[in-house]
Amino acid sequence: MFSDPRHLPGPGPVALIMLEEARSGELFVNLAATLARVAASFTLAMSLGSALGYLMGRSRLADKILDPWLVVLLNLPALVVIVLAYIWAGLTEAAAIGAVALNKLPGAVVVAREGARALDPTLDEMALVFRLPLKTRLRHIVLPQLAPYLAAATRSGLSLVWKIVLIVELLGRSNGVGFKINLAFQLFDVRLLLAYALPFVAIMLGVETLVVQPLERHVSRWRSDAA
Secondary structure: OOOOOOOOOOHHHHHHHHHHHHHHOHHHHHHHHHHHHHHHHHHHHHHHHHHHHHHHHHOHHHHHHHHHHHHHHHHOOHHHHHHHHHHHHOOOHHHHHHHHHHHHHHHHHHHHHHHHHOOOHHHHHHHHHOOOOHHHHHHHHHHHHHHHHHHHHHHHHHHHHHHHHHHHHHHHOOOOHHHHHHHHHHHOOHHHHHHHHHHHHHHHHHHHHHHHHHHHHHHOHHHHHHO
8 A cells, every 4th residue: 555656655746746835825824724723722722721720720619610620621622623613603713722722721721720739938028028019929939830741732732733733624614724734635636635734743843843842941941950
């Protein structure tokens, strides 16, 4: 099967169709659409998830009320969330981004909650003694301690968002890498599939190597300094 070029084409045919898609502009338009959805859904999920996680980690009442919902979201299949979002909100951009963000949200909440529970209480007492404003406390006391946890949530969250965005596009969008992969599947065109999958993987590796890993090392540098 793998000797058949229809099932596993060589680098030449894949590079040729990739060049054709790039010349027409289709490759860049669809990559840009996917990256925009990744950025929007990831930002939404991390912002809301970090806030909810911090609240649950600092308030027993909030944790007791929200924890059952968190467990449901953690165990709810991504496909169910995506399909329900499209049924309830229609095949819209907001539904697509919201479905991806909702799948990422519980993971961010869990990590942020654990970080909030691990905050040093003596630093809180110091902030109260010196009557530091809330903004100053968050910036100089809370965020530095939460940074390693948020970096971990960023790394795991991006790996999840990359995958779910493609499913969202495959099921209900008219552009993006997932849409083109669905089109390639319908045409049984492995060349087209690889022509979009390979640049997408390259971008994922680039973001991981050039953005996520340096960020993780930066926020964790105090550990090596202390050692």
